[in-house]
Structure formats: structure tokens, C-alpha cells
Amino acid sequence: MLTTGPKCLASVRTKPKQLRLDAIRCVNLRARYWGYNLDTRALRNTLGQFATGVCILTTQTSDNRSIGMTVNSFAAVSLDPALVLWSIQNTSECFKEFTECERYGISILKSSQQALSDRYARSLAHEMDVADRIVDDAGVPLVKDALATLSCRLTALHQGGDHHIIVGEVDALTHSEGEPLVFFSGGYQRLA
Numbered sequence: 254m255l256t257t258g259p260k261c262l263a264s265v266r267t268k269p270k271q272l273r274l275d276a277i278r279c280v281n282l283r284a285r286y287w288g289y290n291l292d293t294r295a296l297r298n299t300l301g302q303f304a305t306g307v308c309i310l311t312t313q314t315s316d317n318r319s320i321g322m323t324v325n326s327f328a329a330v331s332l333d334p335a336l337v338l339w340s341i342q343n344t345s346e347c348f349k350e351f352t353e354c355e356r357y358g359i360s361i362l363k364s365s366q367q368a369l370s371d372r373y374a375r376s377l378a379h380e381m382d383v384a385d386r387i388v389d390d391a392g393v394p395l396v397k398d399a400l401a402t403l404s405c406r407l408t409a410l411h412q413g414g415d416h417h418i419i420v421g422e423v424d425a426l427t428h429s430e431g432e433p434l435v436f437f438s439g440g441y442q443r444l445a
């Protein structure tokens with residue numbers, strides 16, 4: 254039975270080991286029950302302690318525009334087959350384009366490309382400037398002079414709360430030497 258209230262918490266301090274364990278379990282269950290109350294700011298701050306690179310995700314729309322969006326949820330999934338993932342907010346104005354496209358590009362930014370990261374994180378401004386763009390053999394737009402690029406085919410889409418997880422198989426890639434743009438604790442950082 255799940256005991257609730259201060260009595261249950263008080264036993265943490267005063268009772269023998271088994272009761273203490275029961276009380277800890279009770280606190281954990283209550284935390285899970287109250288999970289919907291999790292402080293969003295605290296969650297953002299906690300997740301922000303995970304340092305990431307910064308990418309610009311790109312695709313060609315059905316009406317032939319190249320769009321770009323700044324993302325740091327990119328992660329490797331599998332080497333064989335070569336799979337990667339990233340997640341997009343369900344409310345993003347780019348949601349339809351990225352969840353319905355066949356192919357998309359991932360451009361990993363250099364430390365000198367912070368302005369591009371800011372540029373493609375703005376709402377109502379996702380259409381790519383021609384000067385920022387190259388197009389690969391598969392017709393996928395990519396960011397010019399990026400540290401590394403992956404040209405992907407969308408292979409799976411999963412719901413994940415207020416985001417969707419987009420999985421892609423890598424068809425082509427490029428990489429170069431250089432310092433990555435790093436995002437940590439809500440801001441850009443340099444590698445020490």
C-alpha cells in the first residue's frame with residue numbers, strides 16, 4: 254500500500270532499516286505520481302548540463318525551397334546500418350517539412366559558425382540563404398563549410414511527448430578538421 258503524507262516521510266529519520274527503505278520507496282512513488290508537476294525550468298537546467306555540438310538540419314520542401322533549423326538533439330544510433338536521430342518540437346513551423354521529407358541533411362557547425370546557429374534558430378526565417386548552402390548529389394541542401402555533414406534518408410518517426418524523434422539512414426558524409434561549436438548550460442562555449 255502506498256502511504257502518503259508527512260508520517261511516511263518522518264519514518265525516514267526514526268525507524269529501522271526496512272521502514273527506512275519503505276519510506277524511500279514511498280517518496281519515489283510519490284515523485285513518480287507527481288511527475289507531471291516536474292519543474293520545467295529545473296528539467297531544462299538539468300538537461301542543459303549535457304554538453305552537445307550544434308547542427309543545422311536542412312531539407313528541400315515540396316515547393317523547392319531549402320530550409321534550415323538549428324538543433325542540438327542529434328545523436329548517433331547505429332553503425333551498421335548507419336543510423337542517426339534528432340528530435341523536432343511538435344509545434345515547430347518546420348514540423349511538416351522534416352517529418353514528411355524523404356531526405357534531409359545534418360551539418361555539424363564549427364565554433365566560427367555561431368551566427369549561423371542563431372540565424373536558423375529564428376522563427377519565420379528558416380528559408381536558407383543561398384550563400385549558406387551547398388546541395389549534394391542526392392539534392393539534399395547542406396551548410397557550406399560545416400565541420401561535418403551527413404546526408405540522410407528518413408527511415409522512422411517516433412512520437413516522444415512534445416517532440417517527434419526522426420531516425421535517418423546515412424547515405425553520404427563529409428568531415429574536416431576544426432573546432433566544433435559547443436552548446437552547454439544554455440549558451441555557446443569553446444572547448445578548453
Ligand SMILES: Cc1cc2nc3c(=O)[nH]c(=O)nc-3n(C[C@H](O)[C@H](O)[C@H](O)COP(=O)(O)O)c2cc1C
Pocket residue numbers: 307322323324325326327339340341342344345346347370373374375376377436
Ligand atoms: C542550440 C539550439 C538547439 C536547438 N535544438 C533543437 C532541437 O533539437 N529540436 C527542436 O525542435 N528545436 C531546437 N531548437 C530550436 C529551433 O532551432 C528553433 O529555435 C525553433 O524551432 C523555432 O521555432 P519554429 O521551429 O517554430 O520556427 C534549438 C535551438 C538552439 C539555439
